[in-house]
Amino acid sequence: MSIERTYIMIKPDGVQRGLIGKIIQRFEERGFKLIALKLTQSTEAHLEDHYADLKGKPFFPGLIKYMASGPVVAMVWEGLDAVKTGRVMLGATNPLQSPVGSIRGDFCLAVGRNICHGSDSVDSAEKEIKLWFPEGVTQYTSALESWILE
Numbered sequence: 001m002s003i004e005r006t007y008i009m010i011k012p013d014g015v016q017r018g019l020i021g022k023i024i025q026r027f028e029e030r031g032f033k034l035i036a037l038k039l040t041q042s043t044e045a046h047l048e049d050h051y052a053d054l055k056g057k058p059f060f061p062g063l064i065k066y067m068a069s070g071p072v073v074a075m076v077w078e079g080l081d082a083v084k085t086g087r088v089m090l091g092a093t094n095p096l097q098s099p100v101g102s103i104r105g106d107f108c109l110a111v112g113r114n115i116c117h118g119s120d121s122v123d124s125a126e127k128e129i130k131l132w133f134p135e136g137v138t139q140y141t142s143a144l145e146s147w148i149l150e
């Protein structure tokens with residue numbers, strides 16, 4: 001177990017459906033610390049960099065169009081095993097295979113409209129944080145930290 005940072009993004013459908021507050025609340029309530037957040041509409045070129053590993057997949061063009069179609073909420077959350085735990089909180093890529101209680105399992109149905117993204121490894125988190133927050137992230141101590149971390 002280690003203190004990690006993960007990149008979590010509320011996709012355009014999550015923003016349009018008014019789910020920003022609910023998704024943020026889950027990360028706050030779990031005990032993660034928010035260290036960066038912005039609402040931003042991305043270019044297709046930027047999204048092609050973010051999803052570079054998926055270039056060539058049949059759903060890639062549709063994915064880029066959907067992701068560029070409206071603003072997203074870009075966030076960095078920090079805490080114990082933040083990468084793995086963040087993915088568990090999001091659920092499976094396909095919402096129909098996501099357990100109830102996970103964000104996708106509670107709020108969506110279609111794989112191409114799965115409302116959120118979470119880094120899949122510490123390395124990808126580092127790359128994604130640089131890509132979405134080239135200006136850097138905040139450093140601060142939360143008063144609750146000693147009640148959440150041993």
Ligand code: RTP
Pocket residue numbers: 054059063092093111112113114116117118119120
């Ligand atoms: P994400 O990167 O968005 O967190 O999703 P993921 O790791 O769970 O899944 P990944 O394989 O990286 O796919 C990225 C996004 O592409 C869309 N997708 N559509 N139509 C399809 O079969 C399909 N497969 C993937 C989803 O929006 C997925 O989150």
